[in-house]
Amino acid sequence: MCMLETFFFIIGLNSTLYLFFSALNIVKSILSSNNLSAYGKGSWALITGCTDGIGEGFTETLAKQGFNIIQVSRNPEKLKNQAQDLKAKYGIKVKSICKDFSQCSKDPVTFFNDIFFQTKDLDVSLLINNIGATSNTIKKSFAEVGIDNLTNLITLNLFPIVFLTRIYLPEMNKRTHKSGIINLSSVLADLRLKFNIPYGASKNFDKYFTISIQAENDRKSKVDILCLQPGYVDTVAVRKYKPTILVINRFECAESAMKCLGNVQVTNGHPKHLLMSIIGKIASLGINYLRKN
Numbered sequence: 352m353c354m355l356e357t358f359f360f361i362i363g364l365n366s367t368l369y370l371f372f373s374a375l376n377i378v379k380s381i382l383s384s385n386n387l388s389a390y391g392k393g394s395w396a397l398i399t400g401c402t403d404g405i406g407e408g409f410t411e412t413l414a415k416q417g418f419n420i421i422q423v424s425r426n427p428e429k430l431k432n433q434a435q436d437l438k439a440k441y442g443i444k445v446k447s448i449c450k451d452f453s454q455c456s457k458d459p460v461t462f463f464n465d466i467f468f469q470t471k472d473l474d475v476s477l478l479i480n481n482i483g484a485t486s487n488t489i490k491k492s493f494a495e496v497g498i499d500n501l502t503n504l505i506t507l508n509l510f511p512i513v514f515l516t517r518i519y520l521p522e523m524n525k526r527t528h529k530s531g532i533i534n535l536s537s538v539l540a541d542l543r544l545k546f547n548i549p550y551g552a553s554k555n556f557d558k559y560f561t562i563s564i565q566a567e568n569d570r571k572s573k574v575d576i577l578c579l580q581p582g583y584v585d586t587v588a589v590r591k592y593k594p595t596i597l598v599i600n601r602f603e604c605a606e607s608a609m610k611c612l613g614n615v616q617v618t619n620g621h622p623k624h625l626l627m628s629i630i631g632k633i634a635s636l637g638i639n640y641l642r643k644n
């Protein structure tokens with residue numbers, strides 16, 4: 352084979368393998384199912400940012416499956432109402448932890464150790480690292496994003512995932528049953544856009560962190576770690592942008608993620624978001640190519 356043939360052979364092989372594994376991941380994401388009782392009957396699921404949006408979707412989905420719930424959010428009234436509702440509807444136990452995550456970067460060790468301290472006697476089997484600031488930098492160039500906004504994005508999107516994984520992963524590795532961690536990234540983490548830069552970059556960090564932790568975590572470990580990259584989910588945070596195409600609701604988002612946990616490592620979850628990701632990646636590649644040529 353001459354140099355040129357070898358070059359095209361390697362490119363072709365590379366692309367074929369990439370497409371094959373991407374397609375396999377999509378098929379597995381769509382066809383996956385998960386027996387949640389394997390995580391331990393009567394165990395606890397900890398959800399950050401649980402009183403609204405996607406976090407509320409996870410809370411309801413898991414409570415319905417019989418998990419006891421550790422709610423971590425900032426509004427005591429909302430926490431109380433949700434706890435009463437969950438106990439009445441599903442007969443489960445609920446532990447409420449009131450925390451404002453916008454304060455977590457000031458003294459992260461104290462902030463996150465306090466959450467752990469309040470849960471140390473509970474058998475925590477699932478950690479849903481959901482809290483995050485959403486796309487409030489949309490339509491702004493990087494220089495236009497205010498310092499407070501930027502600080503809030505970095506604080507909410509980076510600190511909780513890193514510190515809570517650091518605290519709970521070793522604890523989960525001690526359990527005899529399976530455990531699971533779901534870290535919320537976003538479809539935008541993979542797209543090179545000229546808007547929403549701090550959001551996309553922080554969600555890219557969440558993805559990189561999660562897939563690296565998956566690689567480090569022993570293959571034989573009983574802790575399933577999932578990087579979830581949803582597209583638009585109908586929550587207060589994104590409703591103001593009135594997205595209509597390929598939107599799903601909070602419950603569809605949580606249910607599809609729970610099916611994928613333990614079956615794939617990175618997913619957009621719902622089939623609509625898998626499609627959104629494919630369209631977005633191709634469009635982003637094309638736009639960026641044209642921009643340079």
Ligand SMILES: NC(=O)c1ccc[n+]([C@@H]2O[C@H](COP(=O)([O-])OP(=O)(O)OC[C@H]3O[C@@H](n4cnc5c(N)ncnc54)[C@H](OP(=O)(O)O)[C@@H]3O)[C@@H](O)[C@H]2O)c1
Pocket residue numbers: 399400401402403404405406423424425426429450451452453454481482483484485535536537538580581582583584585586587588589
């Ligand atoms: N929605 C989407 O389309 C979408 C797409 C991709 C990824 N995501 C990611 O999914 C996650 C959840 O998004 P979402 O749209 O569901 O968010 P959301 O609607 O803004 O709500 C999130 C929850 O977080 C709580 N919360 C907000 N700020 C807090 C703070 N400083 N301290 C404690 N709790 C706080 C809220 O409490 P209150 O009720 O008290 O406000 C609420 O319970 C984020 O990581 C986001 O980046 C979302």
